[in-house]
Amino acid sequence: MNPIIDVQNLTASFKDKKGKTFIRVVNDVSFQVQEEEIFGLLGPNGAGKSSIIRMICGLLIPKSGGIFIKGISYQKRMESLKYISTVLEGNRNLYWRMTVKENISYFAGNRGIQFKEIKDQADEWLRLFGLEEKKSELVGNLSRGMQQKVAITVALCLNTKVILLDEPTLGLDVKTTNELKKILTKIRNEFKKTIIISTHDMKLVEEICDRVVIIDRGKKIVEDTVEKLMELFQIKTYAMSVKGGEISEKKLNRIVRQFPEFSYDSTSGLYRVDISNTTSFYAFIELLKKEKVYIDSIEPDRLDFEKIFTILCERNQVDAVHVQE
Structure with missing residues (x-):
């Protein structure tokens, strides 16, 4: 079975604070993500997880190595990235001075999608997340949990095969976190999406992830199913x-x-x-x-x-x- 995401010997380096020396933060990392699985990307702070997420979604250019999305190289970004939508840590892919509906419309428009084309789909996701009565509210007025749900709704409305979630439970209370676990499982099981989660929430990983890769000090130390580990x-x-x-x-x-x-x-x-x-x-x-x-x-x-x-x-x-x- 061909993987939907294939990361091959990925390497990334940044300059140090003085701007003189390059420091390698991702070091020869390879892993594969299969279709319709929930895949965990784990590691301590500074391990290189967010750098890998940014490279997969096209925000950071690797120093070397390859990323293939549905068999298409990341170098063909316009073609490969149409399969991916991303929810960045801290809800940084939302505009707080826009309403929920306006955010959905704006980000869909960036992908060349008219809101009227996805209105019914958007209403379905808003109902699923309990946001149907909030669609005319400014995102900045919503709770952290609701903002996270809006960010995921926006990603789902783009109707991509893969959804990347960077720290999806960060700052959420226990009740909202449990709701999110159920929703993510439903998204995979009923809507046949592939979900990649970068997280520190080990309970989330244990309960919903199929497989994981653990990164430490920029290198992969293990890739296996949660069950086998x-x-x-x-x-x-x-x-x-x-x-x-x-x-x-x-x-x-x-x-x-x-x-x-x-x-x-x-x-x-x-x-x-x-x-x-x-x-x-x-x-x-x-x-x-x-x-x-x-x-x-x-x-x-x-x-x-x-x-x-x-x-x-x-x-x-x-x-x-x-x-x-």
Whole structure:
């Protein structure tokens, strides 16, 4: 199956604050996005995520590498970018002194689309987002959550195959964030859109993304399905309770010498350990028996995606200079 977005060996550099030295912020990054999937682009602050988003949507020119949208090179921007609409972080693609309807009309007009051609479609999206009574209000008078919904509505009205969302839940309350999760899933499932999300919201990723690529210090450190990453760490991490509640400090120190990942979680009252293979698991159990530590319960520990993200970034030993995005 041909990807709808194909990023190949992408590299980008910016000048430092003094304007004398170029600093590489995206370093040989490649990944693919398939049609009708929700794809997460993740990384710490300054990792290069927003630079990649800007290159995909044509706002930043790569130093080297290729971006293909429906098989068309980014170098043919007028042709390739007709497949993409973008919602930038901070709602920067809205005019606050225009009404909701005027924003839709303006941005559609930029794509050569008359508002009368998309009026019914726009009304449908406004109803879905609960904005039908707000279409004559100035965007600047709306709440942050409503502004975000307007920005996504504008993107949807352009009727593109791909929607890029840069930090879609930033500044939203829990209720609005949960609404947005349901809407994005509906957009993919019922309207057959491909959605790319650049975000720090790991709960959002865990709940709605199909696959992710994690960027750290400008380099890709992993690309896989959310399900496989969750399974990988579930298998290797165990949580247990012991008789007596806690292990003495001396015994704990001896166990940690052989299993450095063994630790106590005071919040849950459980001990946790990472086990790399079956042999190590049996060796760990034998060590507990030797130390006369008796287990009350032990089971695979389900980590949330935020913890997995942290573990993967901590394991990344790439020695690269990076700047804030």
